[in-house]
Amino acid sequence: MRYFLDNRKRIIITDIGKVNLGHIFENGQCFRWNKAETGNYIGVVNEKVLELSETENEIIIENISMNDFEKYFIEYFDFNTDYSAIIKSIENLDEYINEATQFGYGLRMLNQEPFETLISFIISANNNIPRIKNTIEKISIQYGKFIMDYKGKSYYGFPTPYELSKASLEELRELGLGYRDRYLIDTTKKVIEEGIDLQEFKKMSTKEAKRKLIEFKGVGNKVSECVLLFSLEKYDVFPIDTWVKKILEYFYKNEVEKYDSPETFLKNYFELNAGYAQQYLFYYARENKIGG
DNA sequence: ACTCAGGTATTAC
């Protein structure tokens, strides 16, 4: 990876292989990035508003400083990870993962903020993406800090636990969260009252961090693993959602049956890069409507 | 009217 400022003070990132912003932002790992009419993606991250555009092998970032980029966003975009090495380690396992990695070229696993990720994936349960994005946006407008007006739209950061603790059940119900509203209240209350710093979970083993996450209401196996994978740097988990379930059923059925559980199969099969493999498989399955 | 959407909590064996 190489980066520099161009003559318009935009940050240019190159030497990261073939680029595809859609494969980063449309694969279900994040909910606060939107495609503008220009085709560029605008997102709110770490109380900054960023605009990304792409060429075949460059990502171009506008509206943040070089200092912010180096201090926060290199890690957020996982720019120091060599994806060609990850792909190489899993692509020859079978034809399906090979197709999936080719299909999802340019995909990157974002390192997201844990509280935002936890709340977002609690909302995601038994829900659909447009509604998930919409309610997260409403929560940010209502309880998060105003950041700036940018190209005709006002942007708000995702609320901190303290900011979200100001929300009442009645208020949340009006945002269209459905029955998940009380999970948000419970989770925020637990974080505040017990003084939980989710960043600390990064230091725990995957198993221990997962055990702690499942203590939150509305957090089960799948949601906890999404939080581990997308915000706590645990790449050995493999969230099994409806799409991955279909893949296991339609493509890996015979293999899975040799093990005592799908989880055991996945851990043995994909090993340390299970989380990356999951992301390619999920994206490929959903975009191509495998089994559906 | 009815199903579906990145599942989880609760209840009942």
Add this chain to the structure above:
DNA sequence: GTAATACCTGAG
């Protein structure tokens, strides 16, 4: 431990 069932909401 595991299987069955209810669950907010609104778009299609």
